[in-house]
Amino acid sequence: MSTVTQPSVPENLKSFLSAPKKLLIGGQWVDAKSGKTFDVYDPATDQVVAQAAEGDAADVELAVAAARKAFDSGAWSKMTASQRSRIIWKIGDLIEDNADELAAMETIDNGKPIGVAKAADVALAADMFRYMAGWATKIEGNTIPLNVPYVPGGQFHAYTLKEPVGVVGQIIPWNFPLLMAAWKLGPALATGCTIVLKPAEQTPLSAIRLGELCHEAGLPDGVVNIITGFGETAGAAIAAHDDVDKVAFTGSTEVGKIIIKAAAGNLKKVTLELGGKSPNVIYDDADIETAIAGAADAIFFNQGQVCSAGSRLFVQSGIYDEVVAGVSEIASNMKVGSGFDASTQMGPLVSREQFDRVSGYLKAGLDAGAEASAGGAAIDQPGYFVQPTVLKNASPEMSVVQEEIFGPVVAAMPFTSDTEIACQANDTTYGLAAGIWTRDISKAHKLARQVKAGTVWVNCYSIFDAALPFGGYKQSGWGREMGHAALENYLQTKSVCVSL
């Protein structure tokens, strides 16, 4: 059975936590104009550990003006690409140099196990900046031969220029605070944009530290501005601002739809990385041991607070009982506790709100007739801990099967035939990711094509890389992050046509 251990905060983090947290605007660290601050909680203890400046529309106004000034000055966009590349690379180096501190920040802010924060969040964030540093020098247009039927004998020299879109607003979630900042900042910086970044109110700490590291790396003032604060105030002001040329958002589908409406005022460009309810399909010819471990990891990684989590587990009927028993055994034996305890496998959920939300889904699922073969309840202990949960006897109409829970709860369902599974897998409004486990490569590739999802993992799950595009079909979003696809989000194409 799950056990809970008490956390202990590393000494070196304490001074950062007690120092005043400010907004980064035009290269200066300043208080919110209102003078307000908000509480930052340790999710393992439900205790306030820091205060952050509560930026709102007035501060967003100043940050957008600073980003505009920096963009128009050309200090960043007109710097040689090689110099820009070196600064972005340096940000990656500084993240790595400060890996222990950043990992501890993620653990106290988000709750995740510190080993995971260091090996995944921090390492991937450093890698993202380095990957995008490489692209800064490789952004090129084309020369294009023209025909122009109505100008007989005309000769033209036509080409495209790739130009930065301008001032971008970036609004990010709390599940991978530093990494989401890196996914957003990396391509925007590589293309020469300037930025107003808003971390989630639940997890402002690592973005503040990243702002310091950006300046240490030599980023000119006003290129990255950081506004900590709430979504309905600071976030809404960024999405609606007429002098913001593009908004990039990662978060709930519900807020994604609000962002689109807010962006309509000046028709700013929009990219969205939203929710998911991803199918994870295990065929009876899979390596079952590996698939069981993979299915558990697909849902329990990061306490299940992953937009691409494998939350709908489809198992071919002949091996259904065996797989459900295997995943349930892993869930029941998981060590749940403080992310600072080295033996912890799963930490608390991020917030009281998230704890209530996940607890509500557990109750709704059990009331509707699903049966918990592992977990099924919150853990009665300070902090936002819930048990890793496997639900069986779940049917397609239940909220635990249709809606994104964003917690460590998987619904396991049997399937019989190849033809049936593609329909079942796609029976959701989302389309972010999918998993397929089989030894039959033909079957794997066929289902990979049928599944409506932006990422398909075969015989693995949650493999992320700075080079691999990530994003959603259907209501999981617009556009792709990472890979060179991400650069397009931050570029305009200008066609230049010269008569010779």
Ligand code: ADP
């Ligand atoms: P959750 O409900 O799980 O916290 P959200 O989608 O609400 O997820 O939050 C993701 C990010 O969006 C956070 O940075 C949050 O502050 C921001 N946000 C929330 N509401 C709005 C809004 N109305 N406009 C702009 N940003 C918002």
Ligand code: MG
């Ligand atoms: Mg919300």
